[in-house]
Amino acid sequence: MSVLEALIFGIVQGIAEFLPISSTAHIVIAQLLFGYSFPGLSFEVILHLGSIVAVVLYFRSDIIHLINAFFRFIAQRHPEDRPEFFFAIYIVIATLITGFLGLLLEDFLAESIKTPIFIASSLAITGFFLILIEKYHKIGHRTEKEMNLLDAVIVGLAQTLAVLPGISRSGSTLIAALYAGLNRKTAVRYSFLLSIPVILGSSVLAIDDLNTGALASIGTLQLIVSFIASFITSWIGIVWLINFLNKGRLIYFAIYCFLLAIIVITMLDPSTIIQAE
Template sequence: MTLFEAIVFGIVQGITEFLPISSTAHIVITQMVFGYTFPGLAFEIFLHLASVLAVIIYFWKDLWRVIQGFFRFITKRQKEDKTEFYFGVYILVATCITGVLGKILSDVTADVMKTPPFIAGALLFTGFALIFIERYHKTGNKTEETMTFWDSVLIGLGQTLAVFPGISRSGATLVVSLLAGLNRDTAVRYSFLLAIPVILGSTVLAIDDLSESMIAYIGPLNLIVSFVVTFIFSLLGIIWLISFLKQSKLIYFAVYCFVVAILVYVFLDASMIMEV
């Protein structure tokens, strides 16, 4: 891998991780374009770690408040900590559902998930879901105080679909959160905080793939550069998305998904995977 390619991978991962356009699909597409195939998921997870670091830094006050409230309620049972405690529980519930079902789905469908037709179809699905939630569903008014256990179960099931390249994790959690009746601010905050345990859990599962041969294949300097670039662009992506959602529509992301799906289906041949 060249330094330029490491920078491109970092930019692609950073920009797409939290936008509802599927970072996994874009990383797979970038691999196809450059002619790479990485053993296991270690490199993808490595880049995801940079993205989750950006989330932790940006939302550190929210994260710390949830953690403090969660453990204070367990030890002291103070009423003012009840909301943060249950919000933490809902994050854990959705994470557990995603972890278990995601592992099962990825094992069953691993052979077909990273083909251009599959990615194109998944991107189309993401686009239609974004249009539906934007045009045909009335935004709810549930907040952290009023969301329920079953909301977290539903969102966890939705997030599980992100195991398929082309189904955006952030898009899935946003769409299902809004379907469950959460208001937009709560849905966005829940989606971002939910990314932290999901990505950290994926990192633990992929730790065996991080080998000396993989590091040598990519190059230590390239790994560092891609990590730093991913972190910077993830932070910029978070800031931009939050600002964008306050001012504009999810439908623009849907149009982008449609365009990329067509380009992937037309210009990327499945045989490219066999050649790399």
Template sequence: MSLIEAIIFGIVQGISEFLPISSTAHIVITQLMLGYTFPGLSFEIFLHLASVLAVILYFWKDLWEVIRGFFAFLFRRSTEDKPLFFFGVYLLVATFITGILGMLLSDVISDAMKTPAMIASALTVTGLALIFIERFHKTGSKDESSMTMIDAILVGLGQTLAVIPGISRSGSTLVVSLLAGLNRETAVRYSFLLSIPVILGSTVMALDEFTAEMVTYIGPLNLFVAFVVTFFFSILGIIWLIEFLKRSKLIYFALYCFALAIFVYLYIDPSTVIDI
């Protein structure tokens, strides 16, 4: 891998990770276009670590407030910390559901689903879901203090759909959160914070895939550069998405998903089996 290609992978991962457009689909498409094959998820998860570090640093105040409030209510039972305690519980519940079902479904996802046609179909579904939530569903008013356990369960189930190549994790959590009646600000915050345990958990599960062969294949310098670039563009992606959703519509992401699906369908060899 050349240094330029490492930078390209970092930019693609960083920009696409938190936008509702499926970072997995973008990494796979980039691999195919550049002619690379990375066995398993080792490289993708390595880049995900850079993205989750960006979330932790950007939302460190929110994260610390949830952790502080969680343990403060747990030990002191203070009324003012109760909403933060339950918000923390809802993050754990959604993560647990995603983790358990994700492990079960990952064995069910056959090679027949790891194809360009499947990615194109999943991107189309993501686009349709974004259009539905934007045009045909009234935004709710729930915030973190009025969320319920049912909301957390639904979001956890929705997030599990991201095991399907081309289904966006951020997109699915945003759509289900809004369907559950959360206001847009809370849905976005919940989605970002939820990415932290999910990505860290998937990294732990894939530690055995980080081998010397993988490092040699990509190159230590290229891995470092890809990590730094991913981190930088993840920060940009987070800031841009938050500001974008304050004044614009999810439908633009839907149109992008449709365009990308058409590109995959027309220009990626349909017989390709993707190793993810």
């Protein structure tokens, strides 16, 4: 892998991770375009590490506040800490649902889902639901104070679908949260904070696949470049998406998903079996 390729992979991962356009699909497409296959999951762990560091640092104050409120409510039962206590509980519940069902789905579907046709179809489905939630569903007004267990279950189930290449994790959680009646600000906050245990968990599960030989074959400089690129562009993606959703529309992401699906289905060999996470 050249330094330029490492830079591009890092940029692709960072930009696509938190936008509702599927980072897995973009990494897969980038591999096919470069004719390069990652040696196991080792390099993907490095890419995801850049994203997880970015989201943790960006939301560090929110995370600290949430943790403090959680334990303060347990110890002192302050009423003002109750919403944050249950908000943290709902993050845990959605994560457990995603982790359990995601592992079952991944083992069941295996290699049959890693084809250009499947990825294109998944991108189109993501685009369809982005339009559906934007055009035909009234955005709710509920905040963290009005969240309930059903919201966590709905979002957790939706997030499970992101195990399918082409289905966006951020897109599925945003769509589900908005469908459940949460307002945009709460849906975005829930989606981003929920990404931390999910991305971290998937990276931890992939530790067994870490191969120092595979990483060495990529090169130390390339690994550093890809990590930094992933970190910086993940941070930019977080800032941009939050600002965009406060005044923009999800339909633009839907159009992008449709266009990318067309590119995938027309430019890539439909019989290809893609080695991706």
